[in-house]
Amino acid sequence: MQWSIVIPVKGSIGKSRLDAGDARAALAVAFARDAISAARAAASVDLVVVVTGDPDVTDCLEGVQTVADPGGGLHAAIMAGIATLDPAAPAAVVLGDLPALTPHNLDATLALAVGERRSFVPDSLMTGTTMLAATRADALRPHFGPGSAELHREAGHVALPVPQGTGLRLDVDELADLHRAIDAGVGPHTRAVLASASLSA
Template sequence: MTAAWHVVVPVKPAAVGKSRLGGSGRAALAEAIARDTVEAACRAARVCEVVVVTADGAWADDPASRVRVVRETAPAGLGPAIRAGLAAVAGDRPRAVLLGDLPALRPADLDAALGLAEAVPLGLVPDAEGTGSTLVTARTGAPLEPAFGPGSATRHRAAGFVELEIAATSTLRRDVDTLAQLDAAAALGLGPRTAALRPGRSSRPVRAP
């Protein structure tokens, strides 16, 4: 298994992230979700670099864990953040964009998707509801122009992205915007930071290889 993929993760500043979660601890929970997602991506064997794009000063480069930060001067939105991250990947290399709200993500699930992505120019993993997208990929030689946002799975398919054969129960599909979705992620097993801050409940953190 070769660590060849450069994975871009856009991250909103915690102060404005995950507004639909509500509550006084929302900002800390938003940061925990993003950090658990990035940590899981860093532990995936097929990933050689995780490019975090953010205006949040709490994030910093961490060569030991393969994290590189592309700093925004101010939040510019999901599309501009993704474009900035992709532009920071030098040369024509396998690239992917992973949303930063997958607190149950297991490295093995990301590895499985990236392995399948090696067989198609452009790959797609829809979210658990089937309407959004959590991961898009482009192997060497394929231009990557993501179209995230509401209804993005349909737009990605229309643009030529091939849906990867990922199980409906994969942790890679379970993004979190609401407390109900956080509960669904908890049933899969949350990362340690998110588990510690999950409102009013406890959950065993994920410690997958």
Template sequence: MTTGAGWVVVVPIKLLAAAKSRLAHPDRTALALAMAQDTVAAASGIDRDVVAAVIVVTNDDEARTRMVHLRGVDQSTEGTCGDRDTHPHVIVVPDVPDAGLNAALAHGAAVAVHRWPGTGVAALSADLAALRPSELQAALLAAPSRGRALVSDATGTGTVLLAAAPGTPLRPQFGPASRAAHVGSGARDLTAQLGESVRGLRRDVDTLDDLREAVSLGVGPRTRQVLAAGPSAAGPSAAG
């Protein structure tokens, strides 16, 4: 068990076969995995005094295997992790509840609190193909020292980041109109404060239009590789 300040970021990855059902692209599954890898890589690229660790919560075998290729990944077979002298920057844990996104996030938060007491916990969407480490760092540094805070998606209705200060329950309510749900439960909305500086953080990818915008912002290397290898989602030919 380790202690210290900063944040633990929790990234849930659903079974890839069911991921991104609204993304009408022939490489939908590969894109879902690539975007998750780029998201986790961006989160793990932040200095450890800000982000102590990244927890990936998934029951997908392919996602688990691919995450091993990211630097410093540890695969845990238990719902909580045992004591260690040092911690990896990224760990992968199974989705023990297996009861949807919010249950997976609550489970990841419990792992974080057990292993890194004294840190805040932040839930991060897994489909942020254009995320930059500096954007996530800016959002976490803007979060208040007490309570919860959020950053909304590009449409202003969803949530891409929900941060709970040390000692504050995460209480995730992701899903339709999650921004309103989180604000209604007391979370502070940081979106306007951060403004244009976090466009990549706010650009989650559910549709081809979302993907085109993410490409225009500059996607991560794994997403870029999938797009280069198959039919382009950024061009007119992908519209169908």
């Protein structure tokens, strides 16, 4: 089964809670570029749609479809991406703040998602959501934001058994999250920013 992936990205204006000084904006872009690169390289993914208003996010990244962020927040961006997909094709929404995501990790999780009409991956705290999937794009019921894990359960999405510490569960909002992602192994874009900012990689 081949999947379409929607990745909403704020870009350099995002990650306001990340206490990384002058490196914050560059890290926000790097997180997204690593997540996008992992999705593009996944064998089970045939389309990556990036919804963003920041051209730096997709600069030099080939093989992605870009949709302009319509404004109005995360939900509006996600729906704009979903609207471009074949409604009958398998689809997933993956957040853009996953610097430790790997193609293998995503492929393994999507293989689990094949067995559920609607599914999701909770974040490391089990309260948020890092990925939402459905075997048909028109079956997606996105409710990202505070308490999204429970909201997605209530909407009929089944939590997938993705192990703690896996890159797909390590979204980064604060510095402690970044250290956990670094321990798991971040992608090259994030490593480059960390090195230039003299932060630990």
